Amino acid sequence: MIKLATAKEIQEIDRRAEKKYGIPSLLSMETAGINAADLLVERFWKNRTPAGPFVFLAGKGNNGGDAFVMARRFFLTGKKNCAIILAQGAPADDADPGVNLAVCRSLDIPVCSLPEDPDLSWRLLEAAEVVFDGLAGTGLRGALREPLAGLVGRLNSLDVMRVAIDVPSGLGDEFQAGQPILNAQVTLTMGLPKRALFLPAARAACGRIITVPLCYPSALIEDSALRGELLDHDDLQSLLPRLPASAHKNTRGHLAVFAGAVGTTGAAILAATAAARARTGLVTIFTDPEAYPLLASHVVSVMARPVTAASLDKKNLEARFRALLLGPGFGLTDSKKALMKSLLTVQLPLLIDADGLTLLAGLDPRDVRGREQSLILTPHPGECARLLDLS
Numbered sequence: 001m002i003k004l005a006t007a008k009e010i011q012e013i014d015r016r017a018e019k020k021y022g023i024p025s026l027l028s029m030e031t032a033g034i035n036a037a038d039l040l041v042e043r044f045w046k047n048r049t050p051a052g053p054f055v056f057l058a059g060k061g062n063n064g065g066d067a068f069v070m071a072r073r074f075f076l077t078g079k080k081n082c083a084i085i086l087a088q089g090a091p092a093d094d095a096d097p098g099v100n101l102a103v104c105r106s107l108d109i110p111v112c113s114l115p116e117d118p119d120l121s122w123r124l125l126e127a128a129e130v131v132f133d134g135l136a137g138t139g140l141r142g143a144l145r146e147p148l149a150g151l152v153g154r155l156n157s158l159d160v161m162r163v164a165i166d167v168p169s170g171l172g173d174e175f176q177a178g179q180p181i182l183n184a185q186v187t188l189t190m191g192l193p194k195r196a197l198f199l200p201a202a203r204a205a206c207g208r209i210i211t212v213p214l215c216y217p218s219a220l221i222e223d224s225a226l227r228g229e230l231l232d233h234d235d236l237q238s239l240l241p242r243l244p245a246s247a248h249k250n251t252r253g254h255l256a257v258f259a260g261a262v263g264t265t266g267a268a269i270l271a272a273t274a275a276a277r278a279r280t281g282l283v284t285i286f287t288d289p290e291a292y293p294l295l296a297s298h299v300v301s302v303m304a305r306p307v308t309a310a311s312l313d314k315k316n317l318e319a320r321f322r323a324l325l326l327g328p329g330f331g332l333t334d335s336k337k338a339l340m341k342s343l344l345t346v347q348l349p350l351l352i353d354a355d356g357l358t359l360l361a362g363l364d365p366r367d368v369r370g371r372e373q374s375l376i377l378t379p380h381p382g383e384c385a386r387l388l389d390l391s
Contacts, residue, residue, distance in 0.1 A: 001235050002211070003221060004228030005192040006173050007138035013191065013220045023215060026096050029062060031215040033069020033100075036188040037077075039210055040163065044186050049074075050161070052129025053081045057155075058097070059135045059148075059169075060088055065097030066165050066190065067134030068104050075109050083110040085121045087135055087151060114151075126158060133182050134165045138194055140172035149180040156183045166190045167197060168205050177201035188212050192221055195228045200381065243279065252281030253322035258307070258343065260287035261336075264329030265295040267354065271328040272302040284321075286311055288331075312339070314346050323349040327356025341367050349374040354383075361386040 005013070017023040041049050056071040058064030068084065075082050084104060090113070091097040105111055114121040125131060133155075135148055144152060152169055155162065162168075162184045170181035173196050185207040189197060191214040197206050214221075231239075243252070255275050260268030265287070272285045283302040287295050292306040305311060317324070326343055330336055332355055340359050343350065344367055352360055357379050360368075368375065379387060 002230040002232070003192055003223075003226045004195045004198070004230050005226055006195055006228070007140075008173075009226055010138060010191065010194070013216065013223075016220055017216050021217060021220075026099060028214055028216075029065045029096050029100065030069055032190045032212060033066045034073050035214070036066065036165065036190070036212045037070045037073040039212055040186065040188060043210055044208065049079060050129045053083065053124070053127055054079060054130050054132065055124050055128040056082065056084045056132045057087055057125070057135060058084060058101075059137075060091040060095075060097065061137055061139075062097060063134040063137040063165050063169075064091060065095075065100050065134075067132050068097060068100035070132060070165070071109055072100070072104055072107065075104075075107060083112070083124050085124060086111065086113045087148065089113060089115060125155070125160070128158075128160050130161045130163060131155060131158070132163045132165060133169050133184065135169035135182075138167050138172060138196065140170070140174075142172075142174055143176075143179040144170040144181070152180050152182045161185050163188065164206065167194055168202075171196050171202050171205070175199055175202050181205045183207075186210060190214060191216060192226075193230060198230065240279070249281040252279060254282040254284070254320060255280050256317060256321045256324050257283060257285045257302075257328075258287075258324065258326045258339070259285060259328040259330055260291050260295055261329055261331040262288065262291045264331070265291050265298070267329030268295060269298055271325060271353070272299065275325065276301045307339070312342055314342075317343075317346050318348060321348060323351070325351045325353070327353040327359075330355035330359070332358060337362070344368060344371065347371070347373050349376070351376040351378065353378045357383040358386060361389075 017028065018025055041047060054074060056067040058067040071082050071084055090101060112120050136144060148169065162182060164182060164184035164187040166189055168182040168184045168187060170179060175196055181202065183205045187197065187206045187209050189209055190212050193209060193211055196202060197209055257268065257272045259271055268285050268287055272283050276283045285295065285302060285304045286307045287304065289306040292304060296304040324343060324346060326340060337359050340356060357377060385391060
């Protein structure tokens with residue numbers, strides 16, 4: 001599992017790296033920029049660096065400083081058609097970004113200021129093959145404001161490759177759909193992947209995400225206090241219990257799926273089939289009598305039954321099944337609400353999804369109390385908002 005970090009957690013890691021381990025911030029910036037440039041060439045471009053002009057668009061903060069280091073790295077390794085554009089003027093001379101900008105100037109890497117010479121700046125951007133985004137970083141609070149919001153919008157309209165440094169400008173922990181954000185083909189995220197990169201509203205704007213290692217001890221980037229974690233395919237495989245050679249369908253559990261209605265049988269079929277493919281021994285769908293003929297004719301590896309009074313008997317369910325799933329394509333009628341309240345009394349692990357979550361949001365909390373078995377909820381952001389009574 002890979003740790004994910006918020007902006008506040010990254011700031012704390014940077015602070016501890018300097019105070020506890022004596023790693024100066026200038027060294028961290030140097031490591032970030034050099035490693036980012038090298039990994040971009042190796043992993044994204046497969047050691048075939050584009051021939052066209054590179055333009056490094058920099059703000060006054062550390063993302064801009066990383067951009068200056070990257071520009072120097074490319075320039076010194078033979079990429080001479082590089083230019084730097086200062087989006088909001090130059091950083092302070094004694095700040096880390098200012099130190100790295102001074103080095104770029106000493107190497108005669110072209111530097112221009114967008115506020116002072118917008119015509120030249122846009123000619124450079126429009127002629128570029130690759131634009132590096134070092135405008136705004138993870139510390140952004142709320143939506144990106146002008147003039148950067150307009151700048152990002154115009155950059156998105158250019159026919160260039162856009163490379164985000166750490167995060168696409170506009171992305172922070174508070175990002176919401178519809179806010180301005182740079183659309184990047186690749187994001188070079190420093191040290192640890194940022195949680196915000198994986199927000200549903202932001203993920204498409206990040207392109208391919210490449211994590212750039214920094215000069216930090218493992219104690220900082222593997223700290224148990226970092227609660228966010230990203231699971232990959234190998235992690236999921238390791239989390240599944242090994243099946244003994246003698247395992248068969250009757251030893252791997254029986255799942256009851258209460259799902260589907262007329263017009264929404266597809267959701268029930270998808271959920272039940274997924275459960276079977278996840279190595280559940282037996283899966284039975286219980287659906288509306290009206291939907292049963294259609295649903296039953298489309299399932300192969302799972303069983304289907306119409307909902308009856310007998311199928312809802314509490315003792316029968318607890319004796320036959322190991323767990324319950326309720327909600328996909330379930331419907332929101334009063335009868336379904338009553339059915340859900342009945343199933344909440346069954347002492348089996350219960351996963352509630354989709355329509356089931358909407359019904360749950362309308363129940364009295366007392367309807368859920370007294371359960372001794374696990375209750376697992378899988379809401380998307382809208383469903384979660386309804387459950388928490390938030391906008």
